[in-house]
Amino acid sequence: QTVVTQEPSLTVSPGGTVTLTCASSTGAVTSDYYPNWFQRKPGQAPKPLIYGTSNKHSWTPARFSGSLLGGKAALTLSGVQPEDEAEYYCLLYCGGAPLFGGGTKLTVL
């Protein structure tokens, strides 16, 4: 059974830079996995940030960027703001129905 893995938690200082990663148990993540990234805050519906590895939605702040890094999908936040504290989920197409990662809880401290 395929598993998508994310860091359970990360901490970053305001103004800093942090990279979240998303790995597949099937092997190296490529653009064919169509990585999507979402932000989830309590009581709100998930907010899409990135699709197709690195494409931003019209509402995605410029400080968010997506890429492939070391065989994983990656989400980088540069110049982190306090309002970026949230859970972040990736989604990968690993063959068959897509799978979400377990989520990364990002703390801004």
Next chain:
Amino acid sequence: DVQLEESGGRLVQPGGSLRLSCSASGFNFNDYAMHWVRQAPGKGLEYVSGIGNNGGSTNYADSVKGRFTISRDKSKNTLYLQMSGLKTEDTAIYYCVKDRGKTPRDFDYWGQGTLVIVSS
């Protein structure tokens, strides 16, 4: 503006059935794939099912395959999720999600969700 409004969630007994609906507006429903995603209490997001723009292609998570059926009605701009053989682990908020294209691949707009509770 794109709007997705889910409905149909309620308390249902284990083994029961339920149909969720998602009314779509603000875009040409027939041009886009659609998805259902759920989140159980205290858990992460779980992909449930997706359907192409013309209904010809569908996919399902292993956890719901054979029990859930996704469908769409272009005349009503509505997405459905027929759920049967419900289990307590199906308890979750169910979100309707629009795709950016005709085949399921890139998610954009999400509804606010409808709560399904499976309990005796």
